[in-house]
Amino acid sequence: MTPDDTPHDPSPPHSAERQEEFVLLLNEAHGLLLRYVMSLVANRHDAEDVLQRASLVMWRRFHTFEAGTDFTAWATTVAFYEAKNFQRLTGRSRLKFDDELMQILAAERVEHVKRWNPRTDALELCMAKLGASNRKLIDAIYTNGPSRRKCTRTRACTQNHLQ
Secondary structure, eight states: OOTTTSOOOOSOOOOHHHHHHHHHHHHHHHHHHHHHHHHHHOOHHHHHHHHHHHHHHHHHTGGGSOTTSOHHHHHHHHHHHHHHHHHHHHOOOSOOOOHHHHHHHHHHHHHHHHTHHHHHHHHHHHHHHSOHHHHHHHHHHHHHOSOSSOOOOOHHHHHHHHO
16 A cells, blocks of 8 residues: 555544654664665665655554554564555566565565664775775765666776766
8 A cells, every 4th residue: 555545544643742753763764774675676766765655654654553662663564565566566676576475575684684784884984995986986886776888897987987
């Protein structure tokens, strides 16, 4: 179900404290959720769109979240269904898995993504040691994906990627 499909909830608006709780929990989990969704849709821009839609669904359904329970588990469940819906609607996924396998993979991805913070910290230290041109190359490849044009990885081509 997408946010557009979500029926308007007749429950009263969230209190100021509950609104603040939602914002704090979502901000704390944002990086993990984005990495999780990226592992499901494989494109950063699509993942950002999916996470934005999932955040709206989370906000609309936050009254169902029990304070003190695992927000990340709840949020990744919402994000999973939004990612699945996105893939169904856009047909962008080259892989087609049945629902049971998708749920198994998604559950494993949550555990994998939770272990990324130390890896991310280590990666940032390594990136800081690189020169600006090398950081730009790595950022271009891992943020935007490889170029669509054919590249033979000659020295001239490599120099073009570094500029």
